[in-house]
Amino acid sequence: MLDIVYGYQNLLQNIDRYIDDSKFKKAYFIEQLGISRATFYNKVKKKNFTIDEMVILSNILFPEEAKVFEIKEALRASREDSKNGRTKAHEEVMDNVRKKLRA
Template sequence: MIVEIITYKNILNKLGELVQNSPFKMEHIIRETGIKPATFYRKMKASSFTPDEALEIAKIISPKEAYLFELKESIRSAKEDYKAGRLTKHHDVIEEIKRELL
């Protein structure tokens, strides 16, 4: 557990640099996170983003990585559903879509 905490601290310490070097404007990142600008800059300077805030920032500055992660998680979840027998028949899915669209 100590290794994970140290790794997280190192990530927080580098997050400000990653944000500044990202191809996105700072205003965009701040707006997307929903953190007030003064608070964002203070947290960036102090490396004090919460884990949820750091994750949100990472998703913003690395959208391809975020998309691939979400896709892999979705596939993993689908495999677990399949193994557990949580399935829906094709016909039932089509009928549900028809009800929603019509």
């Protein structure tokens, strides 16, 4: 657990560098966060983004890692569904796909 805390601390301490080194303009981050320009620059300076804001920033700054995380979570959820009997027959899934394609 401590490694997670230190990892987050490192991310927060270096967030300004990650933003500066990214291919995105600061205006894009401001828009995605839904905050004012002044608030954004204050948060960068003071390194006091909320957890939700850090999730948004991390998804933008590290899209490959975000995709890997998303896939891992989907696999975890599917294993949980299978373990709890929440499954569908192949024929039912294929019928649903065909219906969606025709619509």
